[in-house]
Amino acid sequence: MDDLKAKYLGLIAAASDEAALEDLRVQAIGKKGEISLMMRELGRMSPEERQMAGPALNALKDEITSALAAKKAALADAALDERLRGEWLDVTLPARNRRQGTIHPISQVTEEVTAIFAEMGFSVAEGPRIDSDWYNFDALNIPGHHPARAEMDTFYMARAAGDDRAPNVLRTHTSPVQIRAMEKMGAPLRVICPGGVYRADYDQTHTPMFHQVEGLALDRDISMANLKWVLEEFVKAYFEVDHVDLRFRASHFPFTEPSAEVDIRCSWEGGTLKVGEGDDWLEILGSGMVHPKVIAAGGIDPEVYQGFAFGMGIDRIAMLKYGIPDLRAFFDSDLRWLRHYGFAALDMPNLHGGLSR
Ligand code: PHE
Numbered sequence: 412m413d414d415l416k417a418k419y420l421g422l423i424a425a426a427s428d429e430a431a432l433e434d435l436r437v438q439a440i441g442k443k444g445e446i447s448l449m450m451r452e453l454g455r456m457s458p459e460e461r462q463m464a465g466p467a468l469n470a471l472k473d474e475i476t477s478a479l480a481a482k483k484a485a486l487a488d489a490a491l492d493e494r495l496r497g498e499w500l501d502v503t504l505p506a507r508n509r510r511q512g513t514i515h516p517i518s519q520v521t522e523e524v525t526a527i528f529a530e531m532g533f534s535v536a537e538g539p540r541i542d543s544d545w546y547n548f549d550a551l552n553i554p555g556h557h558p559a560r561a562e563m564d565t566f567y568m569a570r571a572a573g574d575d576r577a578p579n580v581l582r583t584h585t586s587p588v589q590i591r592a593m594e595k596m597g598a599p600l601r602v603i604c605p606g607g608v609y610r611a612d613y614d615q616t617h618t619p620m621f622h623q624v625e626g627l628a629l630d631r632d633i634s635m636a637n638l639k640w641v642l643e644e645f646v647k648a649y650f651e652v653d654h655v656d657l658r659f660r661a662s663h664f665p666f667t668e669p670s671a672e673v674d675i676r677c678s679w680e681g682g683t684l685k686v687g688e689g690d691d692w693l694e695i696l697g698s699g700m701v702h703p704k705v706i707a708a709g710g711i712d713p714e715v716y717q718g719f720a721f722g723m724g725i726d727r728i729a730m731l732k733y734g735i736p737d738l739r740a741f742f743d744s745d746l747r748w749l750r751h752y753g754f755a756a757l758d759m760p761n762l763h764g765g766l767s768r
Contacts, residue, residue: 415445416471423478429486432479439475446472513753517622517741520729521605523760523767524624527648528603530762531641533626536595536602538588540609541568544577546587550708551666559665564611566619581609584722585625586666589701592627593709598716599630605725616738622725629701629711629718635669638698638719642673650732651766655687667699667720677731686731693731696723732767 419439426432440446450468453461525535538546553559566581588604596602604625611619628637639659646655656676664670673696678689698721703713726738733752735741740748760766 412467412471415439416474419475420478423475423482426482426486429483432483432486436475436479440472446475512756513749514756515741515749516729516733516735516752516754517725519754519760519767520725520732521622521624523649524605524645524723524725524728525603526760526762526766527645528626530648531601531644533601533603533628536588536592536604537606538582538585538591538604540582540607541579542582542587544580546590547580547582547584550590550705551586552702552704552708553665557665566609566611583610584608585623586720586722588625589627589666589705589720590709593629593706593711598711598718600718601628602626613739615736616727616730618726618738618742620742621738623722624725626698626721626723627701627718628720629706629716631716633718635671635700635719638700638721641719642696642698642721646675648762649728649766650686652687658692662697662699664697664699666702666705667697668702670697670699672697673721675731679736682736684730684734684736693727695727695731696721698722 419435422435423432426435436444438444446468449464450472453465453468456464529535547565548554548557548560563583565583568579568581570576570578585604585606585608588602588606592600592602592604602625604627606622606624607620608623609620610617613619626641628641643657646657647653658674658676659671660674662670662672672694674692674694676687676689677691677693678685679691680689698719701718701720703717706713706716706718726741729735729741730738735752754767
């Protein structure tokens, strides 16, 4: 028995993991374990022998059981120590003060625009970037044969073979959200709809994916004068100046009547873009009084309600405000560009605290 005790206590002490311990338990005190088998022999002993061997075997079994438990606890402690050593972290180290990520100018400008229009009572509406040609065109008074469809350089989605419904499109403007907002909220209505739009076009001021913000205000007595005031207020607040030169040019959109395009005075001298000076004009938005057919397509009675709408290029006004000369860089994901033109994550734009400071 002393040999057995020495053998098992030695093996237990040397065991390196829980599986090895379990093997030892089975070997020693499992059903067919060495010590269990000896206990079974007790029955064949004389009463005197049994009185000696019984308690000794029981004591041995207890000793091995507690040695197993103690070793198991020791192994678990060692594992925890090891883990704590590996996961150690000095929370007293100074935080990294070098800003790594930045807010992209498009996100920043979207927040700025939203803050300004929120102040004027506009809420934010959204729609899908892949839309039906009904929302993108027909509902906006652009029927199938209309030249505006070709002018927009539309990206069409593919349909499955044999599916001859009109293909969906990557929306070419945010105007389809006008229809969705009217359907969902009815009139009176004041919304802006920011988001990505797509056209097959590529040069210094055009990329195949860019961003617009749509504005729509419907009520019982809205006129072109309201549109002009809202846009002037917006432009002054956005550029954080008391005066900017805007040019309203008579124009044509199928979904507005009358229509106006709005340009902003700027200069490109020396390759840098400056707002408010120079002899160049950069178009920033299209606008007009919503066509009655469009109001009707949105499920609202055009005899009762009328209003204005505009669609503005977010990327354009970001370039103008922050002096970014090439639109294509917006989408290059060049970390150096992002560090230069990006914004700190915790500066939420608002009119009272300053939009971009
Ligand atoms: N959807 C037009 C465009 O993308 C802009 C626009 C919106 C014009 C609303 C008038 C009214 O060019």
